[in-house]
Amino acid sequence: MEMIAIDRDFTLVKTSKVHGKGVFAKKNIPKGTRIFEYAGERVQKVNLASDLTRGLTTLIYVMNLNETYAIDGERGGNDSRFINHSCDPNCEVLYFNDTPYIYAIKEIPEGEELSFDYKYGSETDVELTTEQKKEWFPCNCGAENCRGTLLCD
Numbered sequence: 001m002e003m004i005a006i007d008r009d010f011t012l013v014k015t016s017k018v019h020g021k022g023v024f025a026k027k028n029i030p031k032g033t034r035i036f037e038y039a040g041e042r043v044q045k046v047n048l049a050s051d052l053t054r055g056l057t058t059l060i061y062v063m064n065l066n067e068t069y070a071i072d073g074e075r076g077g078n079d080s081r082f083i084n085h086s087c088d089p090n091c092e093v094l095y096f097n098d099t100p101y102i103y104a105i106k107e108i109p110e111g112e113e114l115s116f117d118y119k120y121g122s123e124t125d126v127e128l129t130t131e132q133k134k135e136w137f138p139c140n141c142g143a144e145n146c147r148g149t150l151l152c153d
């Protein structure tokens with residue numbers, strides 16, 4: 001009897017039209033698929049500023065985890081860190097045991113770029129106007145419903 005290996009490797013990384021590198025489906029990904037973990041080192045958020053100063057991170061691939069910790073995809077991460085933001089994403093992040101995973105929320109055809117909604121908070125006590133949000137944290141995802149900024153509200 002022939003053994004059939006299941007290829008669970010759904011993605012490849014290449015240059016994106018949205019921004020820098022992106023992650024693409026190398027075969028059709030069914031809706032609901034857990035594609036991979038958003039891997040990386042667990043870092044204390046209170047240390048991130050000094051980590052940046054010490055050259056340990058650029059903060060580009062940091063995903064918020066909880067009050068205290070974030071995941072830094074730049075340290076010990078995988079390809080998931082290259083997924084770009086979209087206001088009309090085909091993936092979402094779900095947490096199990098404090099570990100973030102990337103799930104397909106729709107059928108993703110081969111060749112399509114993966115995306116999720118970063119839903120950045122402004123992380124300041126200052127209320128930004130819509131114009132400031134768009135100027136300082138612009139989104140160029142190209143979706144029809146693009147809100148023009150990476151911030152969520």
Ligand SMILES: [Zn+2]
Pocket residue numbers: 086087088139140141142143145146147148149
């Ligand atoms: Zn957008």
